Amino acid sequence: xxxxxxxxxxxxxxxxxxxxxxxxxxxxxxxxxxxxxxxxxxxxxxxxxxxxxxxxxxxxxxxxxxxxxxxxxxxxxxxxxxxxxxxxxxxxxxxxxxxxxxxxxxxxxxxxxxxxxxxxxxxxxxxxxxxxxxxxxxxxxxxxxxxxxxxxxxxxxxxxxxxxxxxxxxxxxxxxxxxxxxxxxxxxxxxxxxxxxxxxxxxxxxxxxxxxxxxxxxxxxxxxxxxxxxxxxxxxxxxxxxxxxxxxxxxxxxxxxxxxxxxxxxxxxxxxxxxxxxxxxxxxxxxxxxxxxxxxxxxxxxxxxxxxxxxxxxxxxxxxxxxxxxxxxxxxxxxxxxxxxxxxxxxxxx
Amino acid sequence: xxxxxxxxxxxxxxxxxxxxxxxxxxxxxxxxxxxxxxxxxxxxxxxxxxxxxxxxxxxxxxxxxxxxxxxxxxxxxxxxxxxxxxxxxxxxxxxxxxxxxxxxxxxxxxxxxxxxxxxxxxxxxxxxxxxxxxxxxxxxxxxxxxxxxxxxxxxxxxxxxxxxxxxxxxxxxxxxxxxxxxxxxxxxxxxxxxxxxxxxxxxxxxxxxxxxxxxxxxxxxxxxxxxxxxxxxxxxxxxxxxxxxxxxxxxxxxxxxxxxxxxxxxxxxxxxxxxxxxxxxxxxxxxxxxxxxxxxxxxxxxxxxxxxxxxxxxxxxxxxxxxxxxxxxxxxxxxxxxxxxxxxxxxxxx
Numbered sequence: 001x002x003x004x005x006x007x008x009x010x011x012x013x014x015x016x017x018x019x020x021x022x023x024x025x026x027x028x029x030x031x032x033x034x035x036x037x038x039x040x041x042x043x044x045x046x047x048x049x050x051x052x053x054x055x056x057x058x059x060x061x062x063x064x065x066x067x068x069x070x071x072x073x074x075x076x077x078x079x080x081x082x083x084x085x086x087x088x089x090x091x092x093x094x095x096x097x098x099x100x101x102x103x104x105x106x107x108x109x110x111x112x113x114x115x116x117x118x119x120x121x122x123x124x125x126x127x128x129x130x131x132x133x134x135x136x137x138x139x140x141x142x143x144x145x146x147x148x149x150x151x152x153x154x155x156x157x158x159x160x161x162x163x164x165x166x167x168x169x170x171x172x173x174x175x176x177x178x179x180x181x182x183x184x185x186x187x188x189x190x191x192x193x194x195x196x197x198x199x200x201x202x203x204x205x206x207x208x209x210x211x212x213x214x215x216x217x218x219x220x221x222x223x224x225x226x227x228x229x230x231x232x233x234x235x236x237x238x239x240x241x242x243x244x245x246x247x248x249x250x251x252x253x254x255x256x257x258x259x260x261x262x263x264x265x266x267x268x269x270x271x272x273x274x275x276x277x278x279x280x281x282x283x284x285x286x287x288x289x290x291x292x293x294x295x296x297x298x299x300x301x302x303x304x305x306x307x308x309x310x311x312x313x314x315x316x317x318x319x320x321x322x323x324x325x326x327x328x329x330x331x332x333x334x335x336x337x338x339x340x341x342x343x344x345x346x347x348x349x350x
Numbered sequence: 351x352x353x354x355x356x357x358x359x360x361x362x363x364x365x366x367x368x369x370x371x372x373x374x375x376x377x378x379x380x381x382x383x384x385x386x387x388x389x390x391x392x393x394x395x396x397x398x399x400x401x402x403x404x405x406x407x408x409x410x411x412x413x414x415x416x417x418x419x420x421x422x423x424x425x426x427x428x429x430x431x432x433x434x435x436x437x438x439x440x441x442x443x444x445x446x447x448x449x450x451x452x453x454x455x456x457x458x459x460x461x462x463x464x465x466x467x468x469x470x471x472x473x474x475x476x477x478x479x480x481x482x483x484x485x486x487x488x489x490x491x492x493x494x495x496x497x498x499x500x501x502x503x504x505x506x507x508x509x510x511x512x513x514x515x516x517x518x519x520x521x522x523x524x525x526x527x528x529x530x531x532x533x534x535x536x537x538x539x540x541x542x543x544x545x546x547x548x549x550x551x552x553x554x555x556x557x558x559x560x561x562x563x564x565x566x567x568x569x570x571x572x573x574x575x576x577x578x579x580x581x582x583x584x585x586x587x588x589x590x591x592x593x594x595x596x597x598x599x600x601x602x603x604x605x606x607x608x609x610x611x612x613x614x615x616x617x618x619x620x621x622x623x624x625x626x627x628x629x630x631x632x633x634x635x636x637x638x639x640x641x642x643x644x645x646x647x648x649x650x651x652x653x654x655x656x657x658x659x660x661x662x663x664x665x666x667x668x669x670x671x672x673x674x675x676x677x678x679x680x681x682x683x684x685x686x687x688x689x690x691x692x693x694x695x696x697x698x699x700x
Contacts, residue, residue, distance in 0.1 A: 107493065142492060
């Protein structure tokens with residue numbers, strides 16, 4: 001996928017340079033209510049020819065109404081096939097703005113400027129765009145890579161610590177599927193009191209892992225399954241918490257899910273016990289624990305089975321590891337092993 | 351572009367074979383009010399697992415409401431990433447159904463079954479999908495090739511002769527950009543009293559011309575401009591007629607536009623006079639004439655300039671030919687030559 005990744009905290013000059021290369025006929029900046037004043041205005045100062053399009057903030061506005069709003073404003077304000085779009089915001093903005101750009105006049109060029117760690121590490125790279133429809137997440141969308149992604153840590157200082165922790169769980173996942181060295185380096189960094197200048201090089205290395213996976217498998221047919229590490233139990237924890245009306249951030253659930261997947265990796269493929277314990281301590285220190293009991297196991301298993309639609313009764317398909325960087329895709333795990341792993345998970349995190 | 355083209359009047363077995371290969375989890379047939387009973391039902395008889403989605407007929411329904419209707423019905427009736435869609439109708443259905451399929455769950459496989467000549471020769475091949483938005487034609491869309499296109503002449507017998515003539519003008523255009531042999535062969539066929547069995551092999555050869563152009567230049571950056579032959583004056587005739595509240599079918603305007611473009615080709619690049627006269631006679635016999643006077647020239651020139659947004663005052667950019675099959679893309683023509691060509695056009699067709 002031909003996508004330019006620019007890692008810098010001097011975001012505005014990087015964007016100006018891109019605009020100078022693209023020479024768009026008209027330039028739009030897609031923001032939400034939060035990023036319009038905080039980020040959009042500073043881009044507008046540097047690129048006064050641009051027009052800001054502001055949509056509602058949050059996942060509930062990731063819908064057809066917002067997409068239509070973007071299309072309408074582009075169409076009514078001089079949008080052509082040679083226009084360009086800058087998406088400045090979290091994953092919601094890069095997803096929906098990317099979709100609008102990819103379909104306006106059958107596609108105009110766009111740049112993503114993620115303003116959250118989760119957005120930087122996950123949503124802004126890889127070409128998945130879309131919006132929620134009919135009550136379903138990302139029901140409508142397209143595979144359309146941004147022309148360029150400008151990745152910085154400069155917008156993170158105003159984020160709630162929960163958001164940073166959430167994004168960091170995805171970074172740990174990328175470390176685990178990449179190498180022991182990267183994994184250990186990530187656990188040596190204290191995300192709860194994060195030094196944002198030190199975070200940028202870690203983020204750079206990390207995003208390149210995702211980029212590599214996506215380049216090899218743009219349409220999610222093989223290697224991209226690696227990115228599911230931690231997510232089968234993670235989604236189960238998320239659904240379980242939501243069902244109790246005590247929702248947890250996605251990244252917290254993924255952090256817990258990573259511990260469960262490493263336990264399963266240890267049981268099934270001999271994943272090193274030392275590395276499992278290192279992760280469990282880090283997760284316990286920064287993400288606390290969901291406090292499950294064995295009464296919750298049937299429900300959690302049910303969610304995992306539902307997450308993997310083609311799972312057979314009695315076993316569920318996981319992405320596991322024999323060691324950091326050594327993938328075991330499509331590992332079938334019997335229900336008994338999952339229950340055993342949940343027991344160990346409680347021992348390690350409570 | 352990896353697109354399977356199947357030329358046959360045994361359409362149903364061809365569709366069945368495709369479905370057997372794709373093995374979709376659910377199968378949808380997108381039709382309009384006209385093709386649902388005439389074509390959709392016959393597919394449903396052969397493939398009873400399918401579900402028909404019917405939208406309003408005509409260009410006025412090529413809108414976001416219809417796209418949402420298709421998305422909603424797919425989403426509510428078991429649509430997954432492994433679903434497939436059959437678009438059965440004219441260019442409007444293959445455009446809008448193609449877009450809905452290309453964006454549902456970030457893209458499912460789809461087959462086009464064009465039921466009009468214009469749709470077969472033009473819209474169904476080449477990957478352009480989309481719908482009208484904000485009063486603009488195809489304002490929103492995507493480049494997304496159908497998995498397969500089943501091309502037949504069997505649905506044409508119930509079409510008004512106007513529609514056949516309209517599609518045939520595009521076929522003549524493809525003949526002209528391809529070779530003298532193909533061009534002459536097309537003029538030897540009487541489209542006003544068409545033998546549909548004889549039309550199929552002509553159509554096959556013809557669609558392959560468009561497929562070649564699109565394969566070489568999928569995103570309209572170079573060779574695809576060849577397909578604009580006849581269209582700069584054609585769009586002007588269309589707008590001129592509409593302005594007088596006497597609209598003409600698109601293909602009629604293209605037929606007239608082809609004559610104008612061959613006159614310009616003769617004046618500018620020495621296009622053979624004999625071939626120009628052959629085309630003019632055919633167009634006069636089958637498409638009559640727009641009956642313009644020299645008072646209409648300023649308006650027609652204005653439309654042509656508007657059609658080419660980057661035209662400079664005093665000259666307009668055309669796709670021309672030095673001979674059938676010998677393209678001269680981006681030919682700049684002074685306004686005086688266009689006026690002279692319109693004089694000759696009136697002489698040849700009135």
